[in-house]
Amino acid sequence: MSRFLHRLGSAAAAHPWRTISAWVLVVIAAFGLAGASGGTTHDNYDVPGARSQTGIEQLRDHLPAAGGTSAQVVVHDPHGDPLPQAALTATAERLAALDHVGTVSEPRLSSDADTALYYLTYDVPVTDPDMVKEKSVDPLEDAVQPLRDEGLQVELGGELPNSVITSLKGTGELAGVIAALALLVLTFGSVVAAGLPLAVALIGLAVGSAGVTLLAATMDVSTAAPTIATMVGLGVGIDYALLLVTRHVEFLRGGLDKREAAGRAMATAGRSVVFAAATVLISLLGLRLAGLPVYSSFGYATAIAVIAVLASALTLVPALCGLAGRRMLSRKVRLGRTPERTRPPFAARWAAGVARRPVAAALAAVIFLLALAAPTLAMRTWPQDGRSNPSDSTLRRSYDLVESEYGAGANGTFTIVVDNARADARSVAAQVAGEPGIVGVTDPVATPDGALSVFDAQPAVGPTDEGIDDLVAQLRSDLPAGVEVTGTTAFFSDITGMLSARLWIVVGFVVGVSVLLLAMMFRSVVVPIKAAVMNLLSIAASYGILVAVFQWGWGTSLLGIDHSVPVSSWVPILNFAILFGLSMDYEVFLLSRIREDWLRTGDARGSVERGLAATGRVISAAAAIMVVVFLGFATEADLTVKMLGFGMATAILLDATVVRMVLVPATMTLLGRWNWWLPAWLDRLLPSIAAEEHATDEEIWDELDSAGSGEKVGA
Known part of the structure; x- marks a missing residue:
């Protein structure tokens, strides 16, 4: 693999315009196919196996007018006067005349007659093409406008308005991109080097978006799936490109020409990127086991985005690095003004400090994570409803009016x-x-x-x-x-129960397959099991923080929420599957360096310190970028996306600090040579996927040199 990646990187750097032109053609072809054959996203809310589904199917068979989507209209006199009956009757007639409306209930008056509530049923589901359009609520707005003209308050609620009004605005992507660019400039000190990872990630993401559109032509793809795919694809795309660019810059500083630097960056960092992406894809496959069709669409769409950004990172990074040449270095380095380092980097000093007191460091980290995870035991999950929306939303005003005039249960009959x-x-x-x-x-x-x-x-x-x-x-x-x-409430209750039971199936599959993959990569039993336990700890801690912030209301105002809410039922499984794969990314990056050093020196403790020193800066930068990208999505109004963004940002922050900087060096120092223990019989049974086929940089260069790839690095 190292030889193939070296050749790929060298060729792309030697012929950058060919590579860039090829990607231009790929982008054009992808968007052309998406425009000609792509489908549109829509939600499939049918859940085979849910008890409520039986009643829904009965209604569809015997009462089609009540088997589709629904909406509610709340009319209120702000002065507390009784509503005029003639206006209410005329409104009911206008609502009944709307397309696809099957039934309109008689207006239910409040006890003081200043509020009226209409229930509308449609003869098509909310996923029908006529219902998923952005303007599908406009006929409702037109029908109630005469009431507003008379000075009455009219608010909309129910399934149809909720599916249209809460659509994502795209502010999360923009906020994440701007913050990521700022961090990249600070990391590299070069605008060219900073812009390259972001450009590569966005190009790959564009192709991935086209792929998701093509996927929508073959299956039901949730309307939220592209957002989740963008969130993950943007984060990992920048991370993969950042790792490759960082290693390329290291080789440039070591005196190699741009072509050889690109090749050797691909042979080392590129190898880690490939297997890091593999762990993410394995985790996404686990979403199929959640039992709901919507999760399959989340997994497939996100996998397409990850594959696209991986392909762009492996080809466009060396091409653009080759095109930029020495401009990848900061101006000070190009002019020879960089002072010699007189002391070890911070990561090396930190690792040495942890290694001196590994027991205390490990205990402190575990106790801290367990304390953060404790609120998880009190987690209550429920899908999003009208109360989850911002206070200035018509959905929220409708919900509050119904609750105050008819009782809390009127919003969930x-x-x-x-x-x-x-x-x-x-x-x-x-x-x-x-x-x-x-x-x-x-x-x-x-x-x-x-x-x-x-x-x-x-x-x-x-x-x-x-x-x-x-x-x-x-x-x-x-x-x-x-x-x-x-009904909606009973249906949501069924979904919550099903997802709670399925979570453990997803956890078992993702953890088991990931442990097996890491065992094959690193030829160890201890390392993969330890990595899985640490990832589970950081994810559980992020769950605990979600409960404290959203369910207990600790700091919800900072996220634009004015009240506490249960954790969305969609979040725990999605967060776990995505986070476990992303956490394994950093594990692969770090362990690859540690194992290289261990195989070269046989120094168990020193290899941990040197591996952390070599990767600490880039992992910290990559994690910081991913955190700000995910926090960008936490600015979205949609509560589920807000929770996903905040929860994943929290988990990545904990993983890159407490886990990678404390738990990993402490436990690996304590275990010493036992980190790499693998029984002989298991070594014979386990296939080797050659993640460490050429274990050290020195061995990689020996083989590449024997193949005529160029001079050896002297540093």
Whole structure:
């Protein structure tokens, strides 16, 4: 692999315009194919295996008008006067005349008659092409405009407005790119060197975006999947390019010409980049085991982005480095003004300090991470709802009005579907009305074919209340056969339960396969198991911080949230799969250097210090860039994306500081030669993927020189 990567880097640096031209053609072809054959993203909310899905399918079969998406309209007189009946009737007629609207409920008046609530059902799901358009809420706005003209407050809520109004604005990408560029300039001291990793990542991301569009033509791709793919692709793309550029600059400083520097950077850092990307892709494959189609689309879309930025890093970095030549170095270095270093770098001094007191350092780090992880035991998850939106959003105002005028449960009513051949609808309605936790039911309405009866039940608590899951379970256990409890709240309860159970399947797969891959790479049992435990610690700590910030409300105002909220049900599995792969990136970068030194010197303790000294600066810079990229996405209004961005930024920060700078050197110093222990029988069984095929830089150069690749580095 080293020889192939060396040849690839040398060729790209020797012929940069050919490589750049090839990428121009790739970008044009990708966007051409995406424009001609690409699809559009849309959400598939069907969840096979969910109990609520049964009731939804029954409604679709027997009452198509109620089997699609839904919306609600809340009308309120800000002065507290009773609403005019004529205006309410006229509004109901305008709403009923809208395309795809199946039913419009009679306006439900509040006790003081100053508020009215309409429920609308559509005959198509929210994923229908007519519903996913940005202007699909405009007909609703037009229908209620006469009420606003009369001075009344009108707010929209429900599934359809929520899917359109909370669409992402793209501010996260822009904030992340600007912050990353600033950090790169500080890292390299050269605008050319700083702009190169960012340019490479953006080009790869552009091709990846086109790939996601093509993917959408073959399967359902969630509307949030491109954002998550961009978040991860931008972070790892900059990291991979940064590692390659850093090694290239090192070789330039050592006196090599630009072509040889590019080749040798690829033979060393490029090798780590390839296997780091492999660990990310393995983690993304684990998303398929979550059991929901939406997670498969997250995994596939993000994998496309990672592969695209990997390809751009391995080819465009050496090409652009070759084109830039000595301009990759800072002006001081080019002019020979860099003073000689009189003391070891900070990372070396830090590693030596940790090595002197490894037990104390390891205990302090573990106790700190466990303390941060403790709130995870109290985590409550729930998908996003109207209350999760900013206070100036119509969705939030609608939610608050309904809660204050009709009770908290009015925002999360249950839909009860009765099979008339198996149960009596009126008896079931009476039974539900008498259930603890239910404050009211509507009259049952039979479907046109008489097969089913449907009515709504309002719980006493809101949809995010801790008791809602137990209430759903209690209703299902008490009601007779032939009765299904469905609706958005019951559906979300089912999803939350399924994802909580599936999390451990995803964890087992990702950890198991990653440990196996690291064992093959580093020919060790101890190193991969230790790496997995440390990654789990940092991820658990990030979960604990998510609970403290969002669920307990510690500092939510800093993130633009004015109240505490449960952790989004979508976040734990997504965060784990993505973070485990990203954390392994840094593990591969660091361990590759440590193992190279260990194989060359046999000095277990010294190899840890020298490996950390060699990689500390670049890993810290890469982690800082990834943190600011993820924090950029935390500025989005969408709560799920905000949590993902904040949670991943927190985990990467902990991983690059507490884990890489304290736990890794402390534990590897304590274990010494046992770090690289591998039983002989397992060594024979494990395939070798040659991550360390040429274990040391010296051996790499010997082989490359024997193949006629150029002079040996003298440093």
